[in-house]
Amino acid sequence: MSGTSSDNMQRPETAAAATPANGWAIELEKINKRFGAVHANKDIDLKVARGTIHGIVGENGAGKSTLMSILYGFYKADSGTIRVNGTEANIADSRAALALGIGMVHQHFMLVDNFSVLENVILGAEDSGFIKPSLDRARRELDRLETEYQLEVDPDATIEDISVGQQQRVEILKALYRGAEILILDEPTGVLTPKEADDLFRVLRTLREQGKTVILITHKLREIMAITDNVSVMRQGEMVATVKTAETSPEHLAELMVGRSVLLHVQKDAANPGKTLLEVKDLVVTDDMGITRVKSVSFSIRAGEIVGIAGVSGNGQTELLESITGMRDQRSGTVILNGNPLSLKGDDGAARARAAGLAHVPEDRQRMGLITTFSEWENAILGYSDSEDYGKGAMLDIAKAKAKAAEHIKTFDVRPADINLKTALFSGGNQQKIVLAREMDRDPDVLVVGQPTRGVDIGAIEFIHNQIIKLRDAGKAILLVSVELDEIRSLSDRILVMFDGQIVGEAEAATATEGQLGLMMAGVVEERQPS
């Protein structure tokens, strides 16, 4: 396998260079785009054959989304030429892109939440000053598209009432309604359950059968392998290779993305669980609106064990994390740390949890884990600034805090190694390392970590995963919450699946299959047949 990969690597452009039977849908030549000092796209060349599914992979910040935004007229390229169906095109704005038959499904949906599906579909494509005729036409058109592509969605439903998967369908319908022949999808599966992702892929295949061209931007190599015909790899603003999917492998693509070989699977020894460190009993948590989000959840984690909580986001994981770490009052139930019940109620619950030995790497590092306008060293002591280590009384011992920050940067390989830099200026992966270093510094008994690698590039993912494993092997208990099922499966020893505020299933990570977990994530609990 690795032998053929490196052969491909030497001549990356050969696979898709000859003019395909149906011609090129998109040809980009020498596209450049800068945002201030950042050179987001450097001399990008890309050719996409008509009637194919073309994947574009790359780490966060590799320039994929920028390139597609240029193609969709959302940004203007500094230089370079774009040809659509063989004709040179000047795509000044989204309207021009739509006129050329280019539609885009953005990562964050461009839908008006309090509008109906129909209203969203016609927005910007109304036939006349009064919207009634357009709404009627859209209803008929949606009916047709539904049968043609199996894109069922209730035309009168309000966007905020339908599932994320349905919202994505609305985005696809929007593009098709506008006559899109070329459909760009930016990280389409990030918010979907495995089942919803499968449905999406089915739709994309149907689109290809009907002669449409699909460009799929993703950082998930599994998806690239599963559905694309060709794949282009971007790294640091450059297009490093375009290959036929059939002639490559995930390992090879990962290597192209990062520029060195990476281990896609976490290397770890079997867990050696000791005594129970964290015990959660009958926890009930309500959200700000008073809706019960966590419905009587109980579980325990032992020393030397990583327990992962899988689930589609919004099924109570956030509230569970916030409650265990003292950020949100629980309605009822107990949290027992190392044999002692934790009192988490009140505004200083989080401080008490920390003092008791429970560290927390929050889900949203930029909003909860860091103050991004503060410098690195200030963030390195955030939450621990009252500690004797960093000064006595009201005074802060800045020299000591800075020394600690420098130590973190060294042990966690944070780049750039500058303790005075604002944390907003670090990349996602390095921001996460800063938070992780701070939380692991105090030698906690239990580490609660949410979305440890969301928005983190592959190189840093590897490092962060290894740190978490190291902590486990040091005999700590780790609670991991992630919407990335792959991450949960490869990192956890035991997996709990959350759906609608409840733990609906438990599985050993070593034996659980994706299909089995996917069903549980969708709330389908296997009925035990009486035998």
Add this chain to the structure above:
Amino acid sequence: MDMGAILSILDATLRLSTPLLLACLAGLYSERAGVFDIGLEGKMLAAAFGAAAVAAVTGSAWLGLLAGIGVSVATAALQGAAAISLKGNQLIAGVAINMLAAGLCTFLGQQWFRQGGRTPALGPNGRFGTIDLPFANEVAGVPILGPIYSELISGHYILVYVAFLMVPITAYVLYRTRFGLRLRAVGENPKAVDTAGISVVALRYQAVIVTGVLCGLAGAYFSIAQGSGFGNNMTAGKGFIALAALIFAKWKPVPAMFTCLLFGFLDALQIRLQGARLFDVEIPVQAIQALPYVLTVILLAGFIGKAVGPKAGGVAYTKER
């Protein structure tokens, strides 16, 4: 209280809620498009001055009305430039408009007319007269319905009818037209509008201009219909009450009308109650006058629940990251 007294309070309610309603609907267009408008008061005041000044000089109420609208639209465009194109803070842009209008109207009034900032009193042609609807006199004798038609519905300034007509028109525009669809969309998710190939900036300017026109009508109502000439600070905070009504009505036209009627009713009641006695003690007139404002605070604080305005409101749209 007899029928006559009730009718007279309701009649005053219509008159007093008219400028509130116009200003409230004005704010609705702007805020539904995502531009918070705390400058309703300033635009009304400027329009009141412009209308009165031109009506005084030309002797024509209609020219005065046009001038009022012109001044208000110009002010709205200035506010729009600050809040939309220059991406300034929308609250500060509105506050600036209010301060500018309060100072400039009095200053110009004094410079031009030398009457302490007031404009000269208008003659009968300089201001709008009341309109008697057809058959008002003929049906006055019919029990119950007769007086309601002839005294309550008939006999108002034209702007009163315009204001209440604007309610169904606004509802129709908002929910049944392309402009309304895009207007609502741009206040909720401007990025969706942008990616659909529509200019966010142009759409917001259109909304702000409509706001200017309606504020112009409201301002003119103060100085050349209800009053006969401009007086210092004659809008007396009505722009802010209109804003409160807009929030209370959750940015919807028909509830906006009922809220404005409620505030107008409180105002009418206040006038009626002046000099009233409670347990043989005369209630201080200031306390009664404060009543509508106190009730505004109570309503907003206590009864509104959570008012969630247009999601993208208050923030200028920036395309690049």
